Amino acid sequence: MKLWGGRFQKEENKLMEDFNSSLPFDKRLYKQDITGSITHVTMLAKSQILTHEERDKIIEGLESILKDIEEGNLKIEGNYEDIHSFVESNLIQRIGELGKKLHTSRSRNDQVAVDMKLFAKENGNIIVSMLKELNQTISTIADENKAIMPGYTHLQRAQVVTFKQHMMAYCSMFERDKKRLLNCLDILDESPLGCCALAGTTYDIDRAFTAEKLGFKKPVDNFMDGVSDRDYLIEMLSAFSIIMMHLSRLSEELIIWSTQEFRFVQIDDAYATGSSIMPQKKNPDAAELIRGKTGRVYGALMGMLTTMKGIPLAYNKDMQEDKQQYFDALDTVTACLAIMNEMLKTIKVNKEVMKEAVKAGFLNATEVADYLVNKGVAFRDAHKIVGEIVLLCESKKLAIEDLTLSDLKTVDDRFENDIYDFIDYENVLNKGIKKELL
Numbered sequence: 001m002k003l004w005g006g007r008f009q010k011e012e013n014k015l016m017e018d019f020n021s022s023l024p025f026d027k028r029l030y031k032q033d034i035t036g037s038i039t040h041v042t043m044l045a046k047s048q049i050l051t052h053e054e055r056d057k058i059i060e061g062l063e064s065i066l067k068d069i070e071e072g073n074l075k076i077e078g079n080y081e082d083i084h085s086f087v088e089s090n091l092i093q094r095i096g097e098l099g100k101k102l103h104t105s106r107s108r109n110d111q112v113a114v115d116m117k118l119f120a121k122e123n124g125n126i127i128v129s130m131l132k133e134l135n136q137t138i139s140t141i142a143d144e145n146k147a148i149m150p151g152y153t154h155l156q157r158a159q160v161v162t163f164k165q166h167m168m169a170y171c172s173m174f175e176r177d178k179k180r181l182l183n184c185l186d187i188l189d190e191s192p193l194g195c196c197a198l199a200g201t202t203y204d205i206d207r208a209f210t211a212e213k214l215g216f217k218k219p220v221d222n223f224m225d226g227v228s229d230r231d232y233l234i235e236m237l238s239a240f241s242i243i244m245m246h247l248s249r250l251s252e253e254l255i256i257w258s259t260q261e262f263r264f265v266q267i268d269d270a271y272a273t274g275s276s277i278m279p280q281k282k283n284p285d286a287a288e289l290i291r292g293k294t295g296r297v298y299g300a301l302m303g304m305l306t307t308m309k310g311i312p313l314a315y316n317k318d319m320q321e322d323k324q325q326y327f328d329a330l331d332t333v334t335a336c337l338a339i340m341n342e343m344l345k346t347i348k349v350n351k352e353v354m355k356e357a358v359k360a361g362f363l364n365a366t367e368v369a370d371y372l373v374n375k376g377v378a379f380r381d382a383h384k385i386v387g388e389i390v391l392l393c394e395s396k397k398l399a400i401e402d403l404t405l406s407d408l409k410t411v412d413d414r415f416e417n418d419i420y421d422f423i424d425y426e427n428v429l430n431k432g433i434k435k436e437l438l
Contacts, residue, residue, distance in 0.1 A: 017079075020317075025324050026083045027076040032118040033083050033111070034066045039213045040106055040193060043206050049104060058102055061095040062087070083115075084108050105203040106196060109227040109315040113192040116322070118214065120236060123330055124185045130337040131178045131243070135171045137344050142167040147351035148425055149264065150361050157361030160425050163349055173246040180239040188232035191216035195226035198314035224314040233326050234308065237301040240333045244294040247336050251287035254347070258284050263353045268346035271339070286343050290336045300329035359399045362390050364423040368400060371422045375414045385412050 012020075038059050045055035065087060068074035080086040092099035142164040151161035191211035194200065200223050207219040220226035257264035267284050275281035303325045307318055365386050372382035388411050393400055396407070401423055408415040421427055 017081075020081060022082045022320050022323065023076065023078075023080050023086060025327060026112075026115075027086070028327060029083050029112075029115040029119055029323075030069055030076060030087065031066065032115040032122075033087055034062050035118065036111060036114045036193060036214065037087065037102060038062050039210050041102060042213065043210045044101075044104060046209060047204055047206050049203055049205070050101060054098060054101060057095055057098055058091070061091045061099060064094060065090050082108070082112075084111055105201040105205050106193070107198075107227070109197050110192045110195040113195070113227055113229070114214065116326075117188055117192065117216075117232065120188060120232060120326070121185060121215070123334075124181050124236060127240075127243075127330075127333065127337070128178050128181050128185075130334065130341070131174050131181075134337055134341045134344075135174050137341050138167050138171050138174075141344060141347065141349070142171075145349040145351065147349065147354055148358050148429070149354035150357050150363055157357070157363055159366055160358050160363040160428055162429065163351075163354065170246065170250050173249075174243070177239060177243045177246060180242065181236070184232060184235045184239055187235070189217045190220045190226075191218070192220050192226035192229070194219060195223035198224050198227050228311070228314040228316075228319070230304065230308055230319060230322050233322055234301070234304050237297070237304055237326065237329055240329050241294075241297050241301045243333055244290075244297045244336065247340055248291045248294040250340065251291045254287045254343075255284045255291070258287075262357075263350055264357070265350065266348040267343065268348075270346060271343040286339050290340060293332050293336055297329045297332050300325040358425060359401075362393060362400055364400055364425060364428060365390060367423045367428050368419070371419055372412065372414065377412075377414065 041050065041055050041058045041062075044050040045052050050058075065074065069076065074090070076083070076086060078086070080089065088099065088102055091102060145163045145167075147163050148160055149163050149166065150157040151159045151166070191207065191214055193210045193214065194205050194207035211217070211219045220229070254265060254267065256262055258267050267282075267287070269282070271284075271286040272282045273285045275283065304322060307321045307325075311318055368386045368389060369379065369382040372385060373379050377385070389400060389403070389408065392407060392411060393403065396403070401420060405415060405417060405419075408419065
């Protein structure tokens with residue numbers, strides 16, 4: 001069944017019919033579509049556009065469709081243009097001609113806008129909850145593994161940090177991700193129901209009533225914007241992309257740390273795979289897949305931006321392309337957050353290996369320079385002196401703290417025995433602002 005056709009003299013070409021249909025993907029909106037329709041019909045009766053008896057019969061029919069879909073007794077399939085025509089056609093089959101009154105003072109343009117906003121709200125809040133759970137997992141493993149490790153810049157050992165501080169940096173990232181999504185959910189929280197095609201309706205409807213019943217803060221201010229706004233999906237895809245970027249960075253660290261060259265962590269067998277030819281291999285495929293799927297979400301964002309960039313007001317059929325991109329990105333970020341959370345719960349941290357990497361990396365060199373500055377040496381001069389000490393260490397194959405005082409004095413005679421306490425890694429971490437690393 002089509003919801004249009006009176007002015008057409010020819011049947012729609014079958015190729016065009018298939019090309020035009022969105023049912024294969026917008027069927028995911030069935031619950032939101034029926035919820036919006038029930039609210040709309042309730043408002044029509046409140047506004048005396050339908051009788052209470054008509055309202056009750058239509059709602060009963062809609063609720064029976066929802067029940068049958070969820071119990072598997074009604075498959076969302078067939079020769080329907082979209083989920084809206086599927087629901088309306090099935091309603092008419094069940095309650096007769098009265099079902100045709102469902103669409104009074106409503107267009108598919110505001111209908112699909114309502115459906116997508118309801119869907120985005122529900123799933124945006126699910127992602128927020130998943131981010132909270134991931135941060136709880138990160139905080140737990142951080143607290144359980146307060147070992148020292150090298151901190152890096154340019155992927156070169158730089159200064160001593162702790163595993164806890166390193167991991168908590170990702171908590172900060174995911175906390176910002178959560179705030180971005182909550183901001184997006186706040187901005188989108190306006191109901192487009194009642195905008196109709198683009199310019200409202202001559203019926204005396206109650207948009208504030210439907211907005212409240214559907215859980216929106218208020219109705220949209222402008223009808224034309226209401227039916228053609230996809231900013232909230234673009235903003236959500238942007239938030240998803242940043243989440244994926246953060247997940248990808250964390251994945252990259254886990255991949256590097258789990259190599260034989262680093263051996264900082266062990267990824268559990270449950271989140272790794274083997275090689276078909278090299279029996280010794282244990283590949284961090286869960287982390288690699290997250291890293292790879294990041295580009296997929298970026299693609300959805302760029303696709304949506306490109307779709308929307310040249311569309312005049314108000315609704316245009318191009319906007320049908322929003323759903324597949326959003327659904328795919330949503331499914332991807334949901335799966336990646338779930339896998340990352342479970343993978344981190346089972347990770348093993350090799351504290352001794354990280355400690356040895358600290359000693360081998362001259363990670364207290366900056367503190368040696370600070371020591372000299374405290375002795376009255378200009379920092380630039382201190383920097384040069386410590387560079388000479390590092391060369392001495394490399395020639396002797398020793399860490400700075402393993403040099404004798406005599407060795408240090410060959411470079412600069414201002415060194416005293418207190419240098420060893422000053423550059424002790426635990427003492428370094430207990431000084432000033434570095435306490436936050438513990």
